Amino acid sequence: MIQDYLKGQTQLINMYLEQYIPKGEPKILFDAIEYSLKAGGKRIRPILVLESAKTLKEDIDIKNFIDIAISTEFIHTYSLIHDDLPAMDDDDLRRGKPTCHKQFSEAIAILAGDGLLTYAFELISLNKNLSAEKLLKIINILSHNVGIYGMVGGQAGDILEDFKDIDFIHLNKTAKFIQACCQIGAVIADATPEEEDKLKNYGKHIGIAFQIWDDLLDEIGDPSKLGKKVNKDKEKNKITYPSIYGIEKSKEMAYNHINQAISYIKDLKNPQILIQIAEFIVSREV
């Protein structure tokens, strides 16, 4: 079962993550960082870095680049902290626990996010196993796709009430970061330009499907199974796939992206796990 495999990988990432949690002063800043990193989550981005590399090189030693994988979770955590701020999505709870600014303060949450983002690049720059060329390329891919031409741009579109381009928002807010994780895995595993492009496209399409499915879960999901509130998008007047296309058409579009994603990577050396991850994304109960 892919779920069991992913659970194991989440535990593996959590074990390594623990070793990379930074310590220092002022204590409350580092407490906020640790609290947010340990708030849970499936660690899907680091897993995609590992699995994309393993798709090309089955027995690649993940110890040589686990820090790179972990850095993507640092960036994801920063984005959640800032997204939850009162001026942004204004969420008090995440995964049943107080959000960073609720547990600490708004100022500390802003700084913890800034610190996690910056530390992600520091972590990558400290890797001693990959060549400087590769590390620089990884930094380029990551900074491009989580910044103004990726996640930050998408998040801006998402919070602007008069910005109505849902495809821009999904692509930039969610898909580009996931795409970057898959591309980074490819770079680590010495991908040819064609292989890199295939994994990049796989990441883009599962990323878009992932966000469409999240929209669906928020619209018609069962809060007791999801462990979180639903209908938050509606309350916040957010534009979503189901609000534009309806439930059935949205599902169909998500399946199409998953099929496209799989078509890109099915002829790579060991595509089985990535295929199952793709299928899993649109099997989450709505």
Place this chain on the structure above:
Amino acid sequence: MIQDYLKGQTQLINMYLEQYIPKGEPKILFDAIEYSLKAGGKRIRPILVLESAKTLKEDIDIKNFIDIAISTEFIHTYSLIHDDLPAMDDDDLRRGKPTCHKQFSEAIAILAGDGLLTYAFELISLNKNLSAEKLLKIINILSHNVGIYGMVGGQAGDILEDFKDIDFIHLNKTAKFIQACCQIGAVIADATPEEEDKLKNYGKHIGIAFQIWDDLLDEIGDPSKLGKKVNKDKEKNKITYPSIYGIEKSKEMAYNHINQAISYIKDLKNPQILIQIAEFIVSREV
């Protein structure tokens, strides 16, 4: 006159900066970034990158690394945007103009800051003139000194009312970033480890002096000459050098740091400009 020279360098940086201002969608995000980058300032950090390199190699071609210099101003601008937020220093005006969150919105200001920080690393990763090893080292120096072990950590100390270690705050909030700029200039100009260390120490000590002098300007400066309000630290109950050591002792301590800074670099190849910059920092009228 060093002031005239620095004014020329500020204009030079502004000319190049203009070329590096990113464009894109959503427009308001990019407008906020451009607005904040053009809000003025002396561009002292990029100037220190250039001048530190020129101290070792007088005729070095700055076109090969002007993007690196500009990236430090992007990071400085991000830090100002986030520092001004209501949850942080809550400033409505900066250099006589509305702060980013006042001109746009808090959400856009948070994202503009996040975007500028991330784009700084992207800019560095895109440089085609320096080796990957050098660029990676520059990213390491910068991320370390502006992150949790530098500026972000110092800023956290600064906003925490029960955090009283003024030297930690000055070193981390202000000096480490300035130190990083000088060290980066050294790396660019193929410094020996000793030369790199000297420029690093120069940067640290002018950075500390710079912050002590800023405390003094806020305490006893003439608002009409400074172009900004004074006594803001007192209003915000902030710990400062004059509040601990008094005016005269603070001045003396700033001069000491300047002398130390100069002692580190006076035997390098072309130290004249850096010496004058150091002296200028503690000649600003209080």
